[in-house]
Amino acid sequence: MRQIVLDTETTGLEVRQGHRLVEIACVEMIERRPTGRHWQTYLNPERAMDEGASQVTGIRDDMLVDKPFFAEKVDEFLAFIDGAELIIHNASFDVGFLDAELARAGAHYGRIGDRCQVLDTLAMARERYPGQRNSLDALCKRLGVDNSARDLHGGLIDAQLLAEVYLAMTSGQVALDLAFEDASETGPVAVVLQPTTLTRRPRVLRANAEELAAHERRLDALDKSAGEGGSLWRREEKQEAAA
Structure with a gap:
């Protein structure tokens, strides 16, 4: 599955008032793995x-004069x-x-x-963390994503951070190497699990007499607390003996 984490920056907050895009930034992931490819423009x-x-x-008018039109x-x-x-994040805006x-x-x-399906991480966060702040900065803090480089809002850094936040929210893990700046020469590393072949019989550890006695005392105590019929373990022992 190919996913694009996208962020934009604009001249203002209201598209109905004629505000326009000044930056688009996209980060590519395939099968939930960042590929190192991104697309960005002012x-x-x-x-x-x-x-x-x-x-x-941090974007000023004079920085955009020589930039391409959409x-x-x-x-x-x-x-x-x-x-x-x-x-x-907050997909309806972008x-x-x-x-x-x-x-x-x-x-x-x-x-x-x-052209695309759209997943809104703000809606996802509000469902998962109701009543809490769910801005990108708040999610980074909550999920342990390092956003110390985010002094200002910027499309590319925000897309990179959002990729980490999304992975953390959906799997409990963040990819260890996002490789946004330089794609690996060899591409994503595939981890292949090889079957284990036993070269000798596993060693069986058996309980000694002292351990068996302690086990029986523990079952006696469980029988008393379980009431009529005794504990689950003793009932299982009786059923096996009768079989």
């Missing part, structure tokens, strides 16, 4: 950043995500902005939901 939004958005992301990157972006399951950009680029591009 975008010229053709409008000014809100001051609050600049403070949160229409110039749309085919490359869709080729990377096509057919994958998208993993997004998908809303992506769908708006696709509509601007041309009706033939359709919507994100036409």
